[in-house]
Amino acid sequence: MKKKPSKLKSTKDRVIKYCILCSSKIKVILYTDRSYVGGYYFGKIPMSTKKEWARVMKLGTRKSKIGSLDIQVLKEDPKPYKYFEYWECLKCCTDAI
Numbered sequence: 727m728k729k730k731p732s733k734l735k736s737t738k739d740r741v742i743k744y745c746i747l748c749s750s751k752i753k754v755i756l757y758t759d760r761s762y763v764g765g766y767y768f769g770k771i772p773m774s775t776k777k778e779w780a781r782v783m784k785l786g787t788r789k790s791k792i793g794s795l796d797i798q799v800l801k802e803d804p805k806p807y808k809y810f811e812y813w814e815c816l817k818c819c820t821d822a823i
């Protein structure tokens with residue numbers, strides 16, 4: 727059996743993701759060279775529970791400065807309980823442009 731030339735990328739995996747905007751299924755094909763087709767991936771988003779948000783809201787805010795601007799920031803950031811992958815399907819991503 728002949729070996730495939732290494733220049734050619736081959737399919738590594740097929741995964742199903744869901745579009746964050748329209749929640750339609752995205753069939754993503756991952757390639758061995760780390761590229762992918764089928765949707766657009768924007769990275770990981772931290773998720774915090776409402777309870778966690780309520781907890782840090784109770785702790786209150788403190789003043790912070792951005793340049794000459796006084797702003798209120800949370801004393802503590804809510805701890806994420808999980809991260810989810812932000813995917814958009816081809817359609818939503820094309821519509822946004």
Ligand SMILES: [Zn+2]
Nearest residue numbers: 745748815818
């Ligand atoms: Zn979509």
